[in-house]
Amino acid sequence: MRPLTASTLRGVWATALLPIRDDETIDFDRLATALDRVLASGVHGVYTNGTAGEFHTLTDAEYDRLHELVAQRCAAAGVPFQLGAGHPSGQLSLQRIARAAALRPSAIQVVLPDWLPLGPDEVLAAVARMAEVADGVPLVLYNPPCAKTQVPPELHGRLAAEVPALIGVKVPGGDDDWYRRMADAVGGRLAIFVAGHTLASGYARGAAGAYSNVACLSPSGAARWYAQITTDLAAALAFERRLRGFLDTRIAPLARAGYSDPALDKALGAIGGWAPIGTRVRWPHRWVPEERIPALRAAAREAVPELFCGLTPAEHGSW
Template identity: 35%
Template structure:
């Protein structure tokens, strides 16, 4: 019996491992929609419990509006109906965020993930009204995406309290790495679903009351993170902690050159599932970095297809 259940206000009852799936590119950096959909298939076939296209790993800030829409369409067409597809729809403006959310609903996404608006400083009342506008525009469940290290805008507990009271808000993906903040948010609003958004805190997040994880490592080695989640769900916390140590090692390997996201795509390449480069100005690993990554992942016995 799971003892970290989804929130009662979440109609999707999200739990388990939900990778923030990648956007594949051709060598000229044009979006490869077929390969993007195939990556969603790759992780679903390896046991994940949902997919989150157009998160950070999906490189959403580097895509045009039309590209973003087509990515959601491709992923829904490929795995919709098999697992929940929660579509990333966030943008700096409320206008664009609402438009992306409406499109996601039209094409069959199961929920929308709304990152806190970024670039401009955002005060609490404006954040509440932003989420209210999205919640009123669609009939899908809305999941708050809290990642202040990337957006520059942290939500106070008081502001989150107001957002959580919006009828359509079903949960949160928390990538703040602020465990006391997460504990307090979940204590005040246990009716919501919480997803831990840092691979460094998978077990910690589950222990804090999260029902699942949005894991970048699961984009490349979904089997590892699914095994960790299932061990924890079965009550084998010691096994889950052992697997968390392996996840730590994978994170370090991904960071050995370029960026964490370059590590994810390079690991997929090494698993013979090439999703192409990152879109500029992000870069892929060079040959030396890729060789180092190969050695580290081989030592961890993680390069089986």
């Protein structure tokens, strides 16, 4: 697959959510079905092993099987893919980066070692070593709010200057001042990716795309929204306000009740009903009970019906 650059890394990317059986194993048959539906949806790419992909729970055998499946299906469909090689251990991250690089993805997503916070020089050393092991495959640094080491805009600028293999970052975003600092520090050398539900307002201030929780709700709907963002930003911002209203009133209470981010993203997938993923997440985390999904689905379809109309043929069906 052709390597991405900071200028070509754009758009809405959908994660590979893991269908989990009652015995805690991954149902790879259901995963393949979901992946095929994502590939037919019009999203700009597929990625693995973000927080929603429960990367921290995978054995090496599961990691390799997942990536072989994603690489094969995406290559056959001509859809760019990024492989997540993060691990809380930096040493195990290097091993996973090397195995991901052998599949020649469009990019490899990495996280910083996570048991102890890192100082700025340690952040630079970590990413530089990861880039060496990636063997010419570009890197994207995944730095979500739950990361123990939070990278400020100025340090992103140092990374962009000193590690040319780094082409993008996944970050929480921020206010106008944060975007100004980021633009000044990065100078266009990194593609800035933000949370999916903030994509319109982020795009207006310089974001390039999203590793998208909205694609968990509806991959094709998220792709249509991005098209609207690039052609009718005012309408896309109005949609974002309604979307965030639904998330604030219906999903945020689940977060406050203690459900983890993977559990929330799988609940979004169940609300969308576009693939047989289910809501179960791996031990020791709780998952949103299936019986709560119908009411949440009704609320989503009332708040943001555009996400669910005009589904691709592959997305029709009842799960």
